[in-house]
Amino acid sequence: MSQRFPGRRLSLVRLTFVIGVTVALAMGGTTGFRTWQDSRQASGSEPWFSAYVDVTATPTYAFEQPSADHELNTVLSFIVAAERDTCEASWGTYYSLDEANVALDLERRIARLRQSGGNILISLGGEANSNLALACDSADSLAAQYRDIIDRYDPAALDLDIEGEALTDLESRQRRVDAIAQIQDGETDPLPIWLTLPVGPSGLTTDGVEIVREFLEAGVSIAGVNAMTMNYASQEAADDLGQVVISSLEATHRQIMAIYADHGTPLGSQTAWRRLGATPMIGQNNITAEVFSLDDARELHEFATSVGLGRMSMWSANRDRTCADAYAAINVMSDSCSSIDQGEETFAEILSGGFTGSPSESRATDDPADNVRPEDIVDDPETSPYPVWNATATYPANTRVVWRKNVYSAEWWNTAIQPDDPALNATDNPWHLIGPVLPGETPVPILTLPADYYRLWDIGTTYTRGDRVMFNDVAYEAQWWTVGDNPAAGQEDPGASPWRVITQEEIEVLLAE
Secondary structure, rough: OOOOOOOOOOOOHHHHHHHHHHHHHHHHHHHHHHHHHOOOOOOOOOOOOOOOEEEOOOOOOOOOOOOOOOHHHHEEEEEEEEOOEEEEEEEEOOEEEHHHHHOOHHHHHHHHHHHOEEEEEEEHHHHHOOOOOHOOOOOOHHHHHHHHHHHOOOOEEEEEEEEOHHHOOOHHHHHHHHHHHHHHHHOOOOOOOEEEEEEEEEOHHHHHHHHHHHHHHHOOOOOOEEEEEEEOOOHHHHHHHHHHHHHHHHHHHHHHHEEEHHOOOOOOOHHHOOOOEEEEOOEEEOEEEEEEEEHHHHHHHHHHHHHHOOOOEOOOHHHHOOOOOOOOOOOOOOOOOOOOOOOOOOOHHHOOOOEOOOOOHHHOOOHOOOOOOOOHOOOOHHHHOOOOOOOOOOOOOOOOEEEOOOEEEEOOOOOOOOOOOOOOOOHOOEEEEEOOOOOOOOOOOOOOOOOOOOOEOOOOOOOOOEEEEEEEEEEEOOOEEEEEOOOHHHHHHOOOEEEOOHHHHHHHHHHOO
């Protein structure tokens, strides 16, 4: 085998860097490391697919006539308040439940779907109109509406679509939690409840995180969180929507694990994936520059099946077709077509592959064998490639540590910040997870300079660009003129500090001289 760089030596530091980059790339592009990190079987139902159907849209979508297995599960949407301040369920404000039975033959169509072996979910909420939790003035009245819906339609699961004002209004949030708690009270096998919430590239919004917490703290059993992976309003999403969708799911997965850990019921990684769903808006999104293509769907499906995502949905079955030639506004979202050329393909066929489970079985199951106590995971320095994290140490940017069988890299200078601390916003955590410690690893030597290699930093000395000093056994170089600036104290924001830490690569060269 020929050498690309003949005569060039792969040093220990370079080898360490290559290993780190390889692990990071593997975490982003394959599933082997995820499987190795948490090989326990996920608790919960088999992954399932169910497209949303807008019940009141024109033309009417014939969900009752499934032509393929992936059409058997249907999320009927949306039940909202009849009027803003009226605690009465309606379909999109257009039909009361009784009126929908007559005008839309809704219950007969549901019965026909069930004759084919299908299931329905009922989605309550959505972006438009008033959420029932906003319109009802008490948890009791809201629970009564929920019971009427459940008794009438006997759904396989309830889908609580919480967005807009319903996402931020604290009183309605509490009513919703209390009402669902009433519904589940005394039930040994409660109806599965899914929380459908908006996400961004960093995962759930702050309100979304708090809503999940509120349900858990009230003792409500939730089947999972369904992420609305759409309408990001960012240049990144305009350039590569599929990858942004995947990034948002990875961030939401981390949040779910953190939320459950904070609640005292930590989940294994695979179980957390099983309690997560994704709902992209197929084709043209509401944001003109964002289009979820068939290739994006394939990319999402490959990722979802690799991690064991519990639920796949899409908005909507009504739209899963190429627009007619007469539809000229191809960059405007239509209720009845995708605004892209799909040829003979459908998004449902692409996204549903392998998602053969049933939503009726998606109840949360808290298997004690699946719940790992983080404090029980002990790192062995002899089998860790990097030093085990220590709460009393300081870590400059790019420092790598091992903590609870995983390798982390410091994004910026920090001390006393635990790498797996469930900081719910990625921007709050100075640590970046690279990947797990691999079988057979041993410590990688960390190179340091002797304590007297450079002069000790002095508070009264003036330093100019290029001057080097030692401080607390760490070498620093001045980036510009400075006097009185503690080299270590400024590392929480290295870009603003006049000092930078001498890198391992530079130390290797210095020691070799």
